[in-house]
Amino acid sequence: MLTSSLVLATAAEGGGHINFGDIFFQLIIFIILLALLKKFAWGPLMGIMKTREDHIVNEINAAENSRLEAKKLLEEQRSLLKEARNDAQNLIENAKKQGDIQRDEIITVARTEAERIKEAAKQEIEQQKEKAVTAIREQVASLSVLIASKVIEKELTANDQEELINQYIKEAGEER
Template sequence: MLTSQFVLGAAEAAHEGINGGDIVFQLVMFLILLALLKKFAWGPLMGIMKQREEHIAGEINAAEQARQETSKLLAEQRDLLKQARTEAQELIENAKKQGDVQREEIIAAARAESERVKESAKREIEQQKEQAVATIREQVASLSVLIASKVIEKELTAADQEKLINEYIQEAGEGR
């Protein structure tokens, strides 16, 4: 029974009013708890959060720098590609020009060779012609001498002379 009276007494005391000692004790304990939390929990927690924030800011800066470098490298690569294309186009143009020049040189050389062969053939034909004329002259001279010797040996009539000339012309034609 005593316990039940004690419980009833505590309940009555709780209803009687505000207990100032308990409030002060709880307030002091709450402030101590806050100070302990600030020192041991909140401080390290905020330090970790600060480190995390600095780490993330560093990562963002590094990513931004990497993006800028990538953009710069991309621009350089584009410039190099454009330059390479320009150089390739120039090489192609130079090759075409050189090909045209070589073609013209080959055509000119072929024409010169053709003219040289043509002139050589003309000279050879001229030489052959001169040799033929010289040979004919020799034959005519020998025929003339032969005819003259035959004419001297005998006197011929006009018909005999014509016959003799035709025979010698025929002999000269067979001699060729």
């Protein structure tokens, strides 16, 4: 663009005549300018772009590695969680089984103890019954002796005998 404006300006002054020396000089200056731009501007700019590209590639690779690592950790966590659930379920089942076993043992012990207490109560009742029968026999024997001694002392009519028996029964009941 610079060269075309210079060519036009020269052509307009000279009327139709082109100055090749100026064109050649401007072309050499333009090439030098391009070489300087390449060395001082384009090279460092390309180096910065290359560095930026490398940095972006590294970030993408790091993100991909992080994603893969996260996926791996997620799978590990899922497997650990599944294992923990299985362990918890096994613990619950074992606790239920142990509870059932202990319940059965407690029921068996309680039934055995109840049966023992029942048998002890029966024996106690039987002993008390024996004592009561023995006491009644002793009282009946003493009453019989008493009645017999009274009957021997006096001879009684049927009404007197009945009255005497009722009186002794009444006295025996009061003594108890």
